[in-house]
Amino acid sequence: xxxxxxxxxxxxxxxxxxxxxxxxxxxxxxxxxxxxxxxxxxxxxxxxxxxxxxxxxxxxxxxxxxxxxxxxxxxxxxxxxxxxxxxxxxxxxxxxxxxxxxxxxxxxxxxxxxxxxxxxxxxxxxxxxxxxxxxxxxxxxxxxxxxxxxxxxxxxxxxxxxxx
Numbered sequence: 336x337x338x339x340x341x342x343x344x345x346x347x348x349x350x351x352x353x354x355x356x357x358x359x360x361x362x363x364x365x366x367x368x369x370x371x372x373x374x375x376x377x378x379x380x381x382x383x384x385x386x387x388x389x390x391x392x393x394x395x396x397x398x399x400x401x402x403x404x405x406x407x408x409x410x411x412x413x414x415x416x417x418x419x420x421x422x423x424x425x426x427x428x429x430x431x432x433x434x435x436x437x438x439x440x441x442x443x444x445x446x447x448x449x450x451x452x453x454x455x456x457x458x459x460x461x462x463x464x465x466x467x468x469x470x471x472x473x474x475x476x477x478x479x480x481x482x483x484x485x486x487x488x489x490x491x492x493x494x495x496x497x498x499x
Contacts, residue, residue, distance in 0.1 A: 338462045344471075345414050347422075347454040350407060354430050355454060356423040356437065357415075357470065358446040363388055363396050365421060365442040370398045372436045373425075380433075381426040383408035389418025389464075401426065415456050417465040419444075431497075448472050 349355055366386050373382050383404030385397045395412050399405035404424040411422040421443075425433070430449040437443055448454055452473035459468050480488065492498040 341460045342468070343458045343460060343465075345411075345456045345458055347411050347456060348407065349451055349454065350403065350424070353404065353407075353424050353426045354449065354451045355411070356425070356430055356434070356446065356449045357411075357454075357456065357467075358421050358423075358437070359419055359444045359467065360386065360421050360440070360442040361419055361444060362442045365440060366396045366398050368440045368442065369421070369423065369437065372440060373423075373428075373433060374400070376436050377428040377432050380428040382428075383424045384421065385409045385412035386421040387412050387415070387418050393418070415458060415465070415467065417458060417467050420467055 347355060347357070363386065366384060369384055373380050381401035381404060383397070383399035383401055383406065385395050385405075385408035388394050388396055395409055397405055397409055399408065404426065407424050408422045412420060415422070423437075434446070434449055438446060447456070447467060448470040450472050455471040457468040457470065458465050
């Protein structure tokens with residue numbers, strides 16, 4: 336049997352003031368485990384999470400505490416259309432606050448993106464289904480930082496409290 340391979344690029348909208356994390360996981364338990372991680376790591380976090388089940392009923396499973404972000408997560412997961420992919424939108428927190436905890440969820444296999452930049456997901460489609468090939472996160476570099484750029488980076492990280 337010959338399989339036709341087709342590629343698709345899915346634009347992922349990022350609502351103002353939010354970030355998105357897209358990854359791969361292998362079990363519907365992910366939804367509840369990630370919910371517990373999120374609410375216990377960052378008090379006041381707002382989020383919407385969707386997970387594409389790859390077998391059984393093959394539903395988009397979801398959780399969250401922000402209706403707008405839940406709707407965005409479900410929509411993005413539907414448009415990506417690949418099994419075992421999760422889409423998590425967050426507000427009132429930064430990915431750096433939760434990313435290691437997410438990576439340590441037993442079911443999480445891979446993180447493709449964690450960003451507030453314009454994001455595209457590159458998807459491959461075969462006769463079996465769809466899978467994520469990779470992501471395009473933001474834009475290409477315009478140059479190499481100079482001494483002024485280094486100074487700006489140094490000051491910025493200290494101003495926002497990530498370095499002392």
